[in-house]
Amino acid sequence: MQTIRAMWFVRRHMFGAVLCLLALDLARVATAQPADPAAAMQQMFDEFARASNAFMPGILGELTDEQVRQLEGIDIPIQDERRFGERVVEEYLATLRSNGLVWTEEGRDVEYLSQLVAKIRPLMERGKLYREIRVIVVESPTTDAYSVPGGTLIFSTGMVQHVANEAAMVGVLGHELSHLDRGHQLLPLRQAKMMRQPMSLDRGMSWIGLFARPFRPEFEKQADADATRWMMQLGYEPLALSRLLSSWDRRQDQQVPWQKFVPSFVKSHPDPGLRSVEIARLSEQLRQQYVDATYIGEDNLRERRPRDGGRRKSGQRKSERRRANRD
Structure with a gap:
């Protein structure tokens, strides 16, 4: 400690x-x-x-390729990952509660996102470790989404409303599931282990929640590449994700143009415009391999009805809607 x-x-x-x-x-x-x-x-x-x-x-x-290989080679037992993730989620929900924000783990949005997750999970290298992926939707106008170690996805209602079609939503989900699959959020634990320092996940280490989101340029590139490939394997048009990032880039220019002059290592994410271009480039490379990857699904998203149907597995976690004044 x-x-x-x-x-x-x-x-x-x-x-x-x-x-x-x-x-x-x-x-x-x-x-x-x-x-x-x-x-x-x-x-x-x-x-x-x-x-x-x-x-x-x-x-x-940015981490060098050799440093990435070294860190990825450091094993974090799934039990430690789950404890880490539970602590992060616990702190996050406590913060929502203290700020009067509302979240839910049931309803149309949660059900829809869970069904899309079920499509992607078999493509994950470590998908079998996450038999149940918890989905939390927070009522917030911000366009936010991220994953937490152990198997939790957190989406804002703003993100669900801003995305234009199912293909783009699968891309966003794929990006976050890639972070989970590759263990990107476990970087601080791996760094500690590399330095041969004992790890403690006890209460009182509230700072550990600060590391829940990867925000490393090389990790974001990997997550974008995984999301693009998974989209195409499932038959979705990858340019839908590229267009979404391009729209965020235009909005960023309008709202915070000064960010263009901030060095990449202090940004929360790499430039969305550059990410959009890279996804388009990768999708072009994979196009001959996945010629049927053209599905968009605007109606699917609007109706919260996944392509090819699909139902949530029985027994998957549901919980009551929670409010800030409840504990």
């Missing part, structure tokens, strides 16, 4: 020190008046990322 807290202390204070150095270097770049300020700033950020990444893999810069 103490060693894990010490690791977090080092990470946090090193990040603070790096930000201070970044501020000093920003001032240097500004006074030097380079011919191409944007290129000079990007070079500065890249140098800091590489230096920090050598000290602790993944702290700022």
Whole structure:
């Protein structure tokens, strides 16, 4: 427990020190008046990322291929993963409750998403470890979706309403299930194990919930690639996901255009426009292999009726609708 807290202390204070150095270097770049300020700033950020990444893999810069292979080779027992995920979900729902937000694990949206998950799960490499994937829908206008270790998907109503068709929804679900399948959210546990530090998942470690979402560029690329391939295996048009990301890119430009100048390692996700282009490129490569991957399904999404039908397995978890003032 103490060693894990010490690791977090080092990470946090090193990040603070790096930000201070970044501020000093920003001032240097500004006074030097380079011919191409944007290129000079990007070079500065890249140098800091590489230096920090050598000290602790993944702290700022992208992981190298070798570091990814090393981390992926570190086994986290499914029992530890489930305990980790249960703790994260417990904290998340407590936060919703304290902020007066409503969520549910039943109803049309949950049922529909669960049926789509059932289509994708057999394609997952580790799908058999997640015999039951819990789906939670939170009433929120934000377009948000993510997975939690152990087998939980959390979607906002804003996400369900914003997606235009079933193909794109399968893409979003596939992206999140890829994070789960590849164990991306287990990065902090693997880092601790790589450093030969004991892991503790006891109560009181509320900080661990901060690591629930991967947000690493190389992990996002893997998840997009898996989602694209799974969509095509199931007969869905992958460009539906590409168009969804492109629409988010346009909306981001309108709402927060300054994000275009933020270095990639401090963004929550890689640029959605670049992701859209990459998905389109990959789908073109796979097109001859999956010539029937053309299904869109606007009516399916609107009616919450999955393509080819399908019912949720009996005995799958359902729970009552919960409100903030209930516990």
